């Protein structure tokens with residue numbers, strides 16, 4: 080089953096350049112992920128905060144993309160599948 084969640088999304092600019100929750104608490108992160116539903120920037124599961132995954136559990140926003148320089152991939156939490164980043168979203172990545 081291909082992911083249908085990406086089709087419902089409109090590109091939203093990132094709200095911050097770092098993990099919102101980590102910036103607030105002064106916690107370091109490892110990698111950044113961008114929520115493609117609302118522009119929330121959170122940290123990856125290798126980071127102490129795991130805020131991207133926590134954001135999904137709080138909001139059920141299904142698709143994130145890597146917010147690391149030069150990386151172009153997305154992940155759907157619901158389908159547990161890696162996705163290509165459509166061009167209109169790639170302009171907001173680093």
Ligand SMILES: [Zn+2]
Nearest residue numbers: 082084155158
């Ligand atoms: Zn999906």
Ligand SMILES: [Zn+2]
Nearest residue numbers: 098122128130
């Ligand atoms: Zn974080």
Ligand SMILES: [Zn+2]
Nearest residue numbers: 114117119140
């Ligand atoms: Zn979101």
